[in-house]
Amino acid sequence: MTVATSSPFSFPFGTFNADAFSGFFPESDSMSSLARGAMEASTASTRASVKGMQDAGQTMMAHFKDQMSLSVETGKKLAEAGSLEDAMNIQTRYVKSAFENNLKGFSELSELYAETMREAFSPIAKQAKKAAKTTKTA
Numbered sequence: 001m002t003v004a005t006s007s008p009f010s011f012p013f014g015t016f017n018a019d020a021f022s023g024f025f026p027e028s029d030s031m032s033s034l035a036r037g038a039m040e041a042s043t044a045s046t047r048a049s050v051k052g053m054q055d056a057g058q059t060m061m062a063h064f065k066d067q068m069s070l071s072v073e074t075g076k077k078l079a080e081a082g083s084l085e086d087a088m089n090i091q092t093r094y095v096k097s098a099f100e101n102n103l104k105g106f107s108e109l110s111e112l113y114a115e116t117m118r119e120a121f122s123p124i125a126k127q128a129k130k131a132a133k134t135t136k137t138a
Contacts, residue, residue, distance in 0.1 A: 034127075034130070034131050034134060037127050037130060037131075038127055038131070040123070040127075041123040041124050041126065041127035042123075042124070044123035045120045045121065045122075045123050045124050046120075048116065048119040048120040048122075048123075049116065049120045051116075051119075052112065052113070052115070052116025052117075052119065052120065053116070055112055055116070056109060056112050056113065056116070059105075059108055059109060059112055060105075060109065063101070063105035063108070063109075066101060066105075067098065067101060067102075070094065070097055070098060070101065071094075071098075074090060074091070074093075074094040077090045078090050078091070
């Protein structure tokens with residue numbers, strides 16, 4: 001143990017020994033390879049997430065466009081309705097169609113989000129398995 005005489009504090013560990021330190025990491029090349037792989041997996045995951053969010057935005061806009069078209073068509077039909085009974089029938093069909101379209105849209109979005117999550121976490125999961133395998137063999 002090396003103690004500095006000019007300091008009232010003693011360092012509890014010995015001097016740095018590079019050989020002992022590298023003994024803890026026998027495969028330093030594999031460590032840098034794992035770090036590089038982690039960065040690549042993170043980048044691939046981010047790309048998949050961004051693509052998924054863009055797809056979700058496009059899907060939502062298409063859904064909103066369909067809903068707006070349905071609303072405009074219903075408004076035109078209501079303006080042409082000859083009686084209160086016709087107006088109520090038009091309104092009932094609109095509510096039913098809007099509900100079905102919303103269920104369809106939610107279903108599409110949930111499938112899209114699930115696929116995005118699978119694609120986003122896939123590279124990270126592969127890298128984690130690789131790191132676990134490398135750690136076991138070290």
